[in-house]
Amino acid sequence: MGLIKTVFLTEIMKGLSLTLRKLFAKPVTIQYPEVKKEPAPGFRGRHALVRDPKTGKDRCVGCYRCAQVCPSRCIFIETERDPNTRKRIVTRYDIDALRCVYCAFCVEVCPVNALVLTEFYEYSGYSRDELYFTKEKLLQNWDEFIVTQKRPYFNPFWKPRGVPEKMLPGPKRKAEGI
Numbered sequence: 001m002g003l004i005k006t007v008f009l010t011e012i013m014k015g016l017s018l019t020l021r022k023l024f025a026k027p028v029t030i031q032y033p034e035v036k037k038e039p040a041p042g043f044r045g046r047h048a049l050v051r052d053p054k055t056g057k058d059r060c061v062g063c064y065r066c067a068q069v070c071p072s073r074c075i076f077i078e079t080e081r082d083p084n085t086r087k088r089i090v091t092r093y094d095i096d097a098l099r100c101v102y103c104a105f106c107v108e109v110c111p112v113n114a115l116v117l118t119e120f121y122e123y124s125g126y127s128r129d130e131l132y133f134t135k136e137k138l139l140q141n142w143d144e145f146i147v148t149q150k151r152p153y154f155n156p157f158w159k160p161r162g163v164p165e166k167m168l169p170g171p172k173r174k175a176e177g178i
Helices: 002-008 010-023 065-069 105-109 135-147 170-174
Strands: 047-049 075-081 088-096 115-117
Touching: 002 010, 047 135, 065 075, 065 105, 088 135, 105 115
Parallel strands: none
Antiparallel strands: 047 115, 075 088
16 A cells, blocks of 8 residues: 555645645735734733722732732832822832733732733834833723723623622622723
């Protein structure tokens, strides 16, 4: 049987026929700048701090959970106490996107759903500073993102599947979307 295949070069002919079929088939290339592909559900893109629609400020309470759970240590937070109300105020919230591994642990662990990985995948920079997100830049990212979303917006990482409702913090249990 091996001699017959060798003599008639059947394997070579099978490969050549496959090449010719694919050569004249319709291409599957997406013309990227003109045609944009929709991201898959749960896609993890550019970071954003969620702006509270009632107050217009960020939702972050400065619990430091996101910075503690981050495996790449790319989140930097500074807080101080308000002298009147004694509540914690976030004065600095920075994310170094070049160090981030986009695991979404920070989004899952946040007790007040203050952080989100948006579905924006088109962002780049010519310097490291352009991919270092400050608190103001993160809030701006949220403003750009929420305009493109259907309301109410609810991130799938805010209520992880498989976690019982009673195990979630109070604000996560009551979360219905923004």
